[in-house]
Every structure is written in C-alpha cells, then in structure tokens.
Amino acid sequence: MSAKQPLQVTAIPAFADNYLWLIHDDQHAAVVDPGDAAPVEAALASLNLTLDAILLTHHHADHAGGVSALLTHRKIPVFGPARERIAGVSVSLSEGQEVALPSLGLRLSVLDVPGHTAGHIAYVAPDQHWLFCGDTLFAGGCGRLFEGTPEQMTASLQKFAALPDDTAVYCAHEYTASNLRFALAAEPGNARLAERFDHVQQCRARGEATVPSTIGIEKLTNPFLRYREPAVIATLRAAGRLDGDNPVAAFAALREWKNSFR
Numbered sequence: 001m002s003a004k005q006p007l008q009v010t011a012i013p014a015f016a017d018n019y020l021w022l023i024h025d026d027q028h029a030a031v032v033d034p035g036d037a038a039p040v041e042a043a044l045a046s047l048n049l050t051l052d053a054i055l056l057t058h059h060h061a062d063h064a065g066g067v068s069a070l071l072t073h074r075k076i077p078v079f080g081p082a083r084e085r086i087a088g089v090s091v092s093l094s095e096g097q098e099v100a101l102p103s104l105g106l107r108l109s110v111l112d113v114p115g116h117t118a119g120h121i122a123y124v125a126p127d128q129h130w131l132f133c134g135d136t137l138f139a140g141g142c143g144r145l146f147e148g149t150p151e152q153m154t155a156s157l158q159k160f161a162a163l164p165d166d167t168a169v170y171c172a173h174e175y176t177a178s179n180l181r182f183a184l185a186a187e188p189g190n191a192r193l194a195e196r197f198d199h200v201q202q203c204r205a206r207g208e209a210t211v212p213s214t215i216g217i218e219k220l221t222n223p224f225l226r227y228r229e230p231a232v233i234a235t236l237r238a239a240g241r242l243d244g245d246n247p248v249a250a251f252a253a254l255r256e257w258k259n260s261f262r
C-alpha cells in the first residue's frame, strides 16, 4: 500500500474570474461552489479523481449552477446553507454544525456569514487552517451587500478575523488587483498594502492567481477588516463620506464608496 497523499486544494478557473475549489487527495475529491460543471469534470478526469461531495456557500448561479449536471451520473451529498433554497442540496447547514467527509479524512465546521446573501455560510477546516468563504471575504475586499446589512456583514467578517492568521482564504473570485486599488485610496499610508499591491500586479502580469490569501495578510491590508483603523476613518471623514467614527457606519461608507469606485 502506498502512503496516502496529503489533502490539497486546487483552483479550477471558471467564467471570467471565478475560482471553484477542488479539495482532494490522489483518489477522492470534494468541490466548493461549482458554478459550472464542465471545468470540474475536466479537472476530475485529468487528476483521475472521484467526486464524493459538493459544498455550497450561497445560492448565486456562478456558485451553484453546476450542481444538477454534476449529479447526473452521481449519487453524492450536496451540502448547502439552511437559510437558502438551492436545488439539489441534500444536507442543510448552519453555524455550529460540522461536515465530515470520511473518504478525504476531512472535517469542516460551518459559520453563518450573512451579508452578501441572507443565508450565506462559510466552511472552515480547523485541522488544515483553510477557509472557504464564497463571496463574503475577498483578497483585499469583500462581497457586495445584495441581501444583508452592514451590521450583518461586519459581524460575519469579524468571525473570519478571529481565525488563526495562517488560515488560507479560498475566496471565489480573482478581484484582488482592483480591490487593492480601492484599498490604497481608503488607506494611502499603509506600507504593507502598497507592497501587496505591487506584488499582486506582478502576479497578474504573469497570469498567476493571487489567491489563496491568508487571514493575517487580510487583517493588515483589507479595508473591510480595517474600518476601525483611525487612518481609514480619517480618509472617509476627509472625503465627506462619514460623520463621527461609528465602526459600522465606517464600514457602510467604505462599501458604498467601493460600489462606485473606478
């Protein structure tokens, strides 16, 4: 018997800028947010893997659109948020529950992270220090508030900020460069941020992915985790976007600004 290959996470690019995440060893796999089935099938075939589970973070089509096609020839569990209705979901999850994937020897804990959508959940692998956060946290940014409030989103992001700094952040889009351009406008004096922006631009010029990030990097450079920082508050006030220094109001002002930032 050969030694079991350690678990790894492979990015499957899809659509214009999505990443579908494949968690696998040398035989078995689970996929997070398969918005499209075709690139997942291609990855499974080329790596010679059996798909054993599907994990969904929220209901948007670019995250869940591939589920029915993936189920055509398979009978596998589909995990998804209890507070959203998504076709194909067989196990509904909310915070405090755990997912066990025995074929991968993987366990994941579930966080409720409303804001981008009303029932959005995230998956944390506590042994591996991995976070699958869907469209809640991005490298250098955060998801738009389509269904939730700034209060909900700040509470959701604080749950991520409480994870260990070395937690890998597997977010679902390649938005990092434009996010960091905005971050620099929000916090121009942040040297770590300027450094990160340079690095990310070099990666993109070489056609490389800029994710996963880590919680530690995000805490140092992401304005949507830094809305309490005096420098960020000062920028917002100087731009006439904030009165006072209420943290949730500062977060809401940042999100509002980002929505129209070019």
Ligand SMILES: [Zn+2]
Pocket: 058, 060, 063, 116, 135
């Ligand atoms: Zn979404």
